[in-house]
Amino acid sequence: MTKVDVLLGLQWGDEGKGKVVDVLTPNYDAIARFQGGPNAGHSIEFNSIKHVLHTIPSGIFHPSCINIIGNGVVLDPIVFAEEVEILTKMNVDLHKTLLISKKAHLILPSHRELDAASEAAKGKGKIGSTLRGIGPTYMDKTGRNGLRVGDILSPDFTRNYEFLKNKHKELLQQYTYQSNIEQHEDAWFKGVEVIKQFRLVDSEYDINEMLVAGKRVLAEGAQGSLLDIDFGSYPFVTSSNTICAGACTGLGVSPHSIGEVYGIFKAYCTRVGSGPFPTEQENDTGEKMRNLGVEFGATTGRPRRCGWLDMVALKYAIMLNGVTRLIMTKADVLDSFDTIRVAVAYLVNGKQTTRLPYDINVPVEPVYKEFKGWNSDITGITNEQDLPVELAEYIRFIEHETGVPIHIVSVGPNRDSTIVRA
Ligand code: IMP
Numbered sequence: 001m002t003k004v005d006v007l008l009g010l011q012w013g014d015e016g017k018g019k020v021v022d023v024l025t026p027n028y029d030a031i032a033r034f035q036g037g038p039n040a041g042h043s044i045e046f047n048s049i050k051h052v053l054h055t056i057p058s059g060i061f062h063p064s065c066i067n068i069i070g071n072g073v074v075l076d077p078i079v080f081a082e083e084v085e086i087l088t089k090m091n092v093d094l095h096k097t098l099l100i101s102k103k104a105h106l107i108l109p110s111h112r113e114l115d116a117a118s119e120a121a122k123g124k125g126k127i128g129s130t131l132r133g134i135g136p137t138y139m140d141k142t143g144r145n146g147l148r149v150g151d152i153l154s155p156d157f158t159r160n161y162e163f164l165k166n167k168h169k170e171l172l173q174q175y176t177y178q179s180n181i182e183q184h185e186d187a188w189f190k191g192v193e194v195i196k197q198f199r200l201v202d203s204e205y206d207i208n209e210m211l212v213a214g215k216r217v218l219a220e221g222a223q224g225s226l227l228d229i230d231f232g233s234y235p236f237v238t239s240s241n242t243i244c245a246g247a248c249t250g251l252g253v254s255p256h257s258i259g260e261v262y263g264i265f266k267a268y269c270t271r272v273g274s275g276p277f278p279t280e281q282e283n284d285t286g287e288k289m290r291n292l293g294v295e296f297g298a299t300t301g302r303p304r305r306c307g308w309l310d311m312v313a314l315k316y317a318i319m320l321n322g323v324t325r326l327i328m329t330k331a332d333v334l335d336s337f338d339t340i341r342v343a344v345a346y347l348v349n350g351k352q353t354t355r356l357p358y359d360i361n362v363p364v365e366p367v368y369k370e371f372k373g374w375n376s377d378i379t380g381i382t383n384e385q386d387l388p389v390e391l392a393e394y395i396r397f398i399e400h401e402t403g404v405p406i407h408i409v410s411v412g413p414n415r416d417s418t419i420v421r422a
Helices: 017-027 077-089 109-125 134-142 149-153 157-172 182-196 203-212 245-251 284-292 311-321 389-402
Strands: 004-009 030-033 042-046 049-053 066-069 098-101 199-201 217-220 258-266 269-271 305-307 325-329 339-348 351-353 364-372 406-410 418-420
Touching: 004 017, 004 245, 017 042, 017 217, 017 258, 017 325, 017 406, 030 203, 066 203, 077 182, 098 203, 109 134, 109 157, 109 182, 149 157, 149 182, 149 199, 199 203, 203 217, 203 245, 217 245, 258 311, 284 305, 311 339, 311 389, 325 389, 339 389, 364 389, 389 406
Parallel strands: 004 217, 004 258, 030 066, 030 217, 066 098, 098 199, 258 325, 325 406
Antiparallel strands: 042 049, 269 305, 339 351, 339 364, 406 418
């Protein structure tokens, strides 16, 4: 019996998971998404063309790989149908390789409207949501009001849809928000028909049967550990468990069935949306990172906030996830920095700590360690031995601090710009 390996982000999302999953896919028989929805934007670049996936797992470009949308995912039929159309035009044969859990919840047009209305009402305190309806859909899931993918096969589906929509309309009346649900309904119901063309399954059986048959399954996380609903900087978080435990509930596999946990992080940090970010650089340094790293949201196009690597937060994420192997991405973005800084502790109320404070409103001052930059172009390097000594030192430091080996260093967006270490 094999185990499910898990790949997840250790920061605030956008760590480059799409590319790494794509690189790892040849080692796996199946890739499964376990949480989140179209708030994610997993970018994969090959043959110099960038592809962004929102709902469909990143293994879809490998023809023999099974791709599973697990029960923990929330699915928007409109976004899903758009993705299917783009991939079909690229001659990707989805119907053979994509399975969708009947237990995944559906994002209705009214969920998106509720998301927008709720954010608008929050004013300055807004979360900075991607406005994809994620929060309201998970609220309906836990509130036991939601509609699931399997429900689209029921003769009562339209009636149940209307019932939930009308409930949402009543809620929307509490806001001064002008909504127009009906204008999206046509596309939504067409999307539902597209979903019906796929294999709708109880994917927990499929996954566990694959494990019994010795197949290799990779669970692909979305967003990042610091956006986790329980352990992120609440309320500036997403609405699902983005940490490793989410793979168990979001796919129906037991904790015993978890194998390697790949934790992916950028050589620096970024965050989209509101919320604490202790090492943020609201200055030329941050601007330089943003421009060199092309740090603009794959889903919303918003500029990402940028800052130095935060070891306090990284170690916290490694602890929560039980990470067994680290993957560092975008090291090349730091190619032209003379000095590289890493936060090793925080000063909170004048006291030094290596814990994330509960209270997100208390000012946190990072304590930095400085490293000499490597000041050279590393994008063409494919061999670990050819890495500049300063970067090798940076890698050694992170491994020593975390106690976890860095298995892969990604030095550019292309599939080829990847150094796999022994
Ligand atoms: P929501 O999940 O769209 O409600 O957004 C909640 C918070 O998570 C916001 O700060 C978003 O910017 C952030 N977020 C959601 N999805 C992603 C992602 O895939 N990458 C990075 N940030 C995300």
